[in-house]
Amino acid sequence: MVYFNNLWHKFEEIDSDHDHRIDAEEFAAGCEVVGLRLSPEEAAAEFAKCDADGGGQILFSEFCKWCAERHIGDNDSAEEAEPPVPVKTKKKQKRKGGGCCASRPTAQ
Numbered sequence: 001m002v003y004f005n006n007l008w009h010k011f012e013e014i015d016s017d018h019d020h021r022i023d024a025e026e027f028a029a030g031c032e033v034v035g036l037r038l039s040p041e042e043a044a045a046e047f048a049k050c051d052a053d054g055g056g057q058i059l060f061s062e063f064c065k066w067c068a069e070r071h072i073g074d075n076d077s078a079e080e081a082e083p084p085v086p087v088k089t090k091k092k093q094k095r096k097g098g099g100c101c102a103s104r105p106t107a108q
Helices: 002-014 024-034 040-050 060-069 074-080
Strands: none
16 A cells, blocks of 8 residues: 555646646656656656556556556655554563462462
């Protein structure tokens, strides 16, 4: 979940017109968001690879598949994730004596 959440933030940052699709121009301008420095020709080639359905725009699912295949964001998910909150547990007290009846008062 953290991985895809991080990718969504990157996708939104690249999607400059906020239409939930990335066109070739947005892709070329936003490659650095995912850590890639590409020439215009390289960006066009990567866009074509990412645009799996050939629709001329990249949908979030296509973006996720493309990033996963290239291991983009793998390191981000661990760094950006919230650290786990430790769960407090009640410590068991050791009883003196033996067995479960050691804590009961004895009848005299």
